[in-house]
Amino acid sequence: MNRHALSTRLWHWANAVCLVVLFLSGLNISNAHPWLYWGHWGFAPEQAWLHLPRFPGWMTIPGHYSLAGARLWHLFVAWPFAVGLLLFMLAALVNGHFRRDLALRRGEWRWQAIRADVAEHLRGHFAREGAKFNLLQKLAYGLVIFLALPLMILTGLAMSPGMDANWPVLVDLFGGRQSARSLHFLTAWGLAGFLLLHLVLVLLSGPGRQVRDMITGGRV
Amino acid sequence: MTGPLPRRGVLAGLAALVVAGCSRIAASGPGASLLGAVEGWNRGLHDWLGRRTSLAREFSLEDISPTFRGNGTVAPDGAFYRHHRDTGFRLWTLTVTGLVERPLALTLDQLRAMPQRTQITRHDCVEGWSAIGQWSGVPLTHILHLAGLKPEARYIVFRCADTMGDAPYYESIDLIDAFHPQTLVAHSLNGAPLPVENGAPLRMRIERQLGYKHAKYVHTVEAVASLAGIGRGKGGYWEDRAGYQWYAGI
Numbered sequence: 001m002n003r004h005a006l007s008t009r010l011w012h013w014a015n016a017v018c019l020v021v022l023f024l025s026g027l028n029i030s031n032a033h034p035w036l037y038w039g040h041w042g043f044a045p046e047q048a049w050l051h052l053p054r055f056p057g058w059m060t061i062p063g064h065y066s067l068a069g070a071r072l073w074h075l076f077v078a079w080p081f082a083v084g085l086l087l088f089m090l091a092a093l094v095n096g097h098f099r100r101d102l103a104l105r106r107g108e109w110r111w112q113a114i115r116a117d118v119a120e121h122l123r124g125h126f127a128r129e130g131a132k133f134n135l136l137q138k139l140a141y142g143l144v145i146f147l148a149l150p151l152m153i154l155t156g157l158a159m160s161p162g163m164d165a166n167w168p169v170l171v172d173l174f175g176g177r178q179s180a181r182s183l184h185f186l187t188a189w190g191l192a193g194f195l196l197l198h199l200v201l202v203l204l205s206g207p208g209r210q211v212r213d214m215i216t217g218g219r220v
Numbered sequence: 221m222t223g224p225l226p227r228r229g230v231l232a233g234l235a236a237l238v239v240a241g242c243s244r245i246a247a248s249g250p251g252a253s254l255l256g257a258v259e260g261w262n263r264g265l266h267d268w269l270g271r272r273t274s275l276a277r278e279f280s281l282e283d284i285s286p287t288f289r290g291n292g293t294v295a296p297d298g299a300f301y302r303h304h305r306d307t308g309f310r311l312w313t314l315t316v317t318g319l320v321e322r323p324l325a326l327t328l329d330q331l332r333a334m335p336q337r338t339q340i341t342r343h344d345c346v347e348g349w350s351a352i353g354q355w356s357g358v359p360l361t362h363i364l365h366l367a368g369l370k371p372e373a374r375y376i377v378f379r380c381a382d383t384m385g386d387a388p389y390y391e392s393i394d395l396i397d398a399f400h401p402q403t404l405v406a407h408s409l410n411g412a413p414l415p416v417e418n419g420a421p422l423r424m425r426i427e428r429q430l431g432y433k434h435a436k437y438v439h440t441v442e443a444v445a446s447l448a449g450i451g452r453g454k455g456g457y458w459e460d461r462a463g464y465q466w467y468a469g470i
Contacts, residue, residue: 020238033348040279040342043289043349058232062246063239067440068463073242075470076258161344162469165428166270168277177342177350 007091011084013213016082019191021061021073022152026188028060028070033089035066036185047180082153089145101132102142108135125203142192148187155184259465266469272396276427279340279352288353288409290417291345293389296382296437304381309421314363314405318377318442321368328421331407334358339402345431346464353418355425357406361399363441369395372445375455378424379440384457391435391465392447392455393426402427403436430468432458 035048158180419436452460
C-alpha cells in the first residue's frame with residue numbers, strides 16, 4: 001500500500017503552487033490599501049487596527065505594483081485552489097484518509113498523551129507507532145484542511161459585493177466585509193506560518209524520502 | 221542537514237523565481253488570454269450561485285460611516301466643470317442619448333421631480349476599503365423608460381466631466397444592471413447635495429459592483445449596442461488603462 005494516495009499527492013503539489021501564487025499576488029493586493037479594519041466599513045488609517053508594511057516587489061505577483069494584474073492572478077488561481085480542495089476532500093472521504101489518518105482517537109485526548117507527544121516533538125522524534133500521524137500532526141493538518149483553507153475561500157467570497165448581494169450570510173458570518181478582509185489576511189499569514197513549519201519539519205525528518213514519497217507514493 | 225542554510229535567502233530566491241515565472245506567463249499570448257477568461261468564469265459563477273437582479277444589502281441610519289471617502293478624481297479640473305460648480309450646478313443637464321427613441325436633456329430640478337429612491341449601502345473600493353452612505357436619486361430604469369431604449373441597445377455608457385490624465389472618465393454597464401432597482405442617478409449623499417469629492421452634481425450608484433463602476437460627475441447617459449469604439453473599447457476608463465475587470469462584482 002502507498003504511503004500517500006495518488007489523490008493526496010496530486011492535491012498536495014497543486015495546492016502548494018496555488019497557495020504560493022495566491023499568497024504572493026495577495027501581498028500585491030494588500031499594497032493597494034495597507035490597512036485592516038473590523039466591521040462593515042473602514043477607509044482611513046486612523047480607523048485601522050493594523051497598519052501593514054509595503055511588501056516589496058520580489059515577494060509580490062506581479063513583481064511591480066499592479067492591483068489589476070494581481071487581481072487577475074488571484075481570482076484565476078482561486079479556481080484550481082477551491083476546486084482542488086473540494087476534490088481532495090471528496091477523495092479523502094471516499095478512500096478513508098480522513099477517517100483512518102486524521103480523525104482523533106479517544107486516547108489521544110488524554111493530558112498525558114498530549115504531553116508525551118509534545119515532548120517527543122521537541123526531541124525531534126516525529127514518528128508514532130501504529131499510526132500515520134501523531135496528535136500534533138493531526139491537529140495541524142486538521143486545522144489547515146478543515147478550518148484555514150475553507151476560511152480563505154469563504155472570507156474571499158465575502159469580500160465580493162456581487163456575492164454579498166446574493167449570500168448576505170457570508171458577510172454576517174464574519175461580522176462585516178472589512179472583518180472578512182482582516183480574517184482573510186490573518187489566515188493567509190497563518191497558512192504561510194504553517195508552510196514554513198511544514199518545510200522545517202520535512203527538512204528535519206529526512207527530506208529526501210519525504211519529498212520522494214510525496215511524488216511516487218512511497219511504501220507504508 | 222549540515223550547517224545553517226541561509227533560509228531567508230532561499231525563501232526570497234524561491235519567491236523571486238515564482239514572481240518571474242508568473243510575469244513570463246502573463247506576458248505570453250495564451251497566458252494573457254487565460255487570465256482574461258477568468259472574468260467570464262467569475263461572472264458565470266455569480267450568475268450560477270445567485271441572481272444578478274438580487275438587491276444589495278441596505279443598512280440603517282446608525283450604520284452610516286462618519287465620512288464618505290472621495291477617491292479617484294476629487295476636484296475635477298477644466299473650465300466646463302468649474303463654471304458649473306461656481307454657479308451651483310443650476311444649468312447642469314443630464315443628456316440621455318444614443319440608441320433611444322426620445323433623447324432627453326434633464327435639469328437637476330427635473331430629476332428631483334421624478335420618482336426618487338433612497339438607499340443606505342456599502343461602497344467597496346477595488347483597493348479594499350469600504351464606506352457606508354445614504355444615497356438619493358432617480359432609478360436609472362425610470363429615465364430609460366422615459367427615453368425608450370431601442371431594441372438593439374445592449375449597454376449603458378456614463379460619460380463624466382472629470383478628465384484623468386489624457387481622457388475623460390467613463391464607465392458602462394449591461395442592461396441587467398441598468399434596470400436594477402438600486403441603480404441610481406444619485407444627487408444626494410446623506411441627505412445633502414453630493415459634495416464635489418463624491419461626484420457633484422450627479423453620480424451613478426451601481427450597487428453590487430466595485431467603486432470604479434460608480435461614475436461621478438455624470439453629464440451623459442448613452443445607450444449603445446457595443447462597447448467597441450468607445451474609449452479604447454473595454455468599457456471604462458480603468459478597464460482601458462489598468463486592465464481592471466469590466467464586471468466588477470468581485
